[in-house]
Amino acid sequence: MKTVAGALISFGVVLFFLTSCTTTPPLQLKTGEMRLLRVEMPEVIEEDLPYDVVVTFEAQGEPEIKNACFQWLTETTAVKSPSLYCYASEVQDNAPIGSSCSRWLAEGRYSRSSPIFCAKIVSVDRGIPSRFIVKIQSQNIELHYNKLECYAEYLQNGELKQTNRVGTRIRVEQ
Template structure:
C-alpha cells in the first residue's frame, strides 16, 4: 500500500501466503479500521513506576487497550485475485467513503482446502488517509 490512500483510486493490496501451493481463493474481504488507544487502559505511569497492580488499583486492567471503529466489510471475488506470483495474492481495491480517522486496513482470505471453505487469519496494515481529498 502507498503512504497515503485517497477515495476513488485503484490500489493493489499484496497478501503474502505461507503455502507450498497457490490457494484456491473464493474471496478476499477487507475492512477499514480506526484504532485508538482506549482511555480505559492503564496510564503510562503504571508501566514505568513501581505501582500497585492489585485489585482495585488504577493499574489493574484486564480489558482490550485498543478501541476499534471501522467501515463495513467489502469483498473481492476470487476470480479477480491475481495469483501469478508464488507466495502472493494481489487484490485490487478501489476505496470509497474513506474517513480521515481510518488508520488500518484489515484483510482476510476465504479459500477452499480439501473441498471445504476455510478462512485465513485476519491481517492488518497501517494506512494514512489523504485528508486533503477526503473531507469526511
C-alpha cells in the first residue's frame, strides 16, 4: 500500500513539474516594444577601422528604430575595492553614505569606459530573428577595453524609448 501511494505521489510531482513549465507564459512584449537579444561584431578590433555591428532583437509590431548607441567598456574598475574606496571617500569628504560615489566610479575619472556614441541604422531585417546593422568607426578605443555594450532608441506611441543593453566581448589590438 505504501509503495502504491509513494508511486502515485512521485508521478503527481513529476506531472506537476512537466506541466508547470509548459503552462507558464513567456515574457510578452507590449505593442510597439522591442528587446535586444544579442550584438555581434568581430572579436578582435583595431583603432580607426569601420566595423559592421549586427544586433538581433525581438519586437511586438514594427517599432521605428532611430539609433543604436554604444559604449566601449572594461569590466573591471580602476579602483581595487570600490565599496571601501567610496566609504573612505565619503567619510573623508563628510559626504552622506550612499552619495554619488558609485556614479562617480562608473562615469568619472576612475571609470574605464568610453563616452556613449550613437549611430544610424544601416538596414533592418524583420525576419525571424529580426536584425539590424549599424556601421561604427573604432575611434578613441583603449587597449584595456574588453566589451562593447549596445542599446537602441526607438519610437513607441510617439515617445522615444530605450531598449535593454546587450554586450559582446572584444579585444583591442594595436
